[in-house]
Every structure is written in structure tokens, then in C-alpha cells.
Amino acid sequence: MSAQLIYDLVPLGAIIQFSDGTPRPPERHRKRLAAWEHRNSGGRLIQKQAERRVGNTVIAATITLHVGDYGGGGVVVLRVHRTFSVDSDLRFVVTERPRIGAVRVLSRPGNDAELLSLASSHADAEAWLQSHGYPDAVLDEVTTDAPAADVMEGRTAA
Structure with a gap:
């Protein structure tokens, strides 16, 4: 599926893999x-940003994936x-959707x-929010309103 379809159909919190279609080279x-x-990698969909205009320049809509954290x-x-950008030549695949009720x-x-955290329950989300302190944060429960991406890929909604 294209980046545009990810932008249009896939909910925040989904795990996305992206690829250019080339075979993996040898380790050496x-x-x-x-x-x-x-x-050729993947991550969790954390943000969708609409097309915007800066002066005379139009910046295309974008999707942002959280690829990983490093530390110790x-x-x-x-x-x-x-x-x-939604114009990306890469191919995207939804490998996991956020669980209903998350x-x-x-x-x-x-x-x-921007998606800051994906909690398994409302209580877990409240606890995360208390410990991280984002004053403008909002909680959004995952519902069954977004099965369209699975239908586009020929799968049934999970």
C-alpha cells in the first residue's frame, strides 16, 4: 500500500513495515x-501531518513512524x-493494528x-500520563471504526 493510503486509512498506533522491494544484500x-x-524497516505510526503551505511552498502531507529508542x-x-511524504516511492504494509479497547x-x-503512548487500558494511560506530565495530552480509545486498511489489502479486519 502507498504512504497516501497509510495516511488516509491507518489509525495511529499501527505497526507499519516499509520496503523498496529490493532483495537484502549479504551481511559482508x-x-x-x-x-x-x-x-527497508518498520515502526509504529505516531503522527499524520496534513499538507501545509509555507509562503509560496506547499509541503506534502506526511506520516511519521517511531522506529526505535536507544539508551541503557x-x-x-x-x-x-x-x-x-505521502508521495514516497516506498511500499508500506500494516503488520499490526492497535487492539480494540487500547x-x-x-x-x-x-x-x-502525535502518539505519545499506546496503553492497554484507560487506567494504564492515566498512570503513564501522571508519570510523564504532558499538560495538553488527550486520551483516545481505539474503536472498531477503522477496518478500511485491512479491506484495501484484501484481508479481513482483525
């Missing part, structure tokens, strides 16, 4: 492998996000909100 080709891994001893030192902690109300 470190530079080629690193370049391949840059275009329970301390995150570096959080890695990847942002893709609660998304969003950075603010509105369409450009």
Missing part, C-alpha cells in the same frame, strides 16, 4: 546493507523517528497530534 556488504536497511539502564537517550495518549487534541 556492510555499506550496501546499511543503505538497504535505511529503506531504563533511560532513553535517543528516540528515532522516520517521516515519509487507549492512545496523544500530545494534543486535533488532527496533527
Whole structure:
């Protein structure tokens, strides 16, 4: 599926894999492998940003994936996000949708909100919010209103 379909149909919190369709190079080709891994990976969908205009320039809509966290001893030192334009030539696949009943902690109300955490229950989301302190955060329960992406890929909604 395209990045545009991810933007249009897939809910925040879904796990997305992206690929350019090329085969993985052998381990011994470190530079080629690193370049391949840059275009063939995955992450959790944390933000959808609408098209916007800056002066005379139009910036296309984007999707952002949380690829990973790096650190040690329970301390995150570096959080890695990847942002893709809806015009991206990569192919995207939804590998996991947020569980119905899970609660998304969003950075603010509105369409450009960023997913901060995906909790299994409302109580867990409240506890996460108390310990992390985002003053404008909102809680959003995952419902059954978004099976369209699974139908687009020829699967039944889980």
C-alpha cells in the first residue's frame, strides 16, 4: 500500500513495515546493507501531518513512524523517528493494528497530534500520563471504526 493510503486509512498506533522491494544484500556488504536497511524497516505510526503551505511552498502531507529508542539502564537517550511524504516511492504494509479497547495518549487534541503512548487500558494511560506530565495530552480509545486498511489489502479486519 502507498504512504497516501497509510495516511488516509491507518489509525495511529499501527505497526507499519516499509520496503523498496529490493532483495537484502549479504551481511559482508556492510555499506550496501546499511543503505538497504535505511529503506527497508518498520515502526509504529505516531503522527499524520496534513499538507501545509509555507509562503509560496506547499509541503506534502506526511506520516511519521517511531522506529526505535536507544539508551541503557531504563533511560532513553535517543528516540528515532522516520517521516515519509505521502508521495514516497516506498511500499508500506500494516503488520499490526492497535487492539480494540487500547487507549492512545496523544500530545494534543486535533488532527496533527502525535502518539505519545499506546496503553492497554484507560487506567494504564492515566498512570503513564501522571508519570510523564504532558499538560495538553488527550486520551483516545481505539474503536472498531477503522477496518478500511485491512479491506484495501484484501484481508479481513482483525
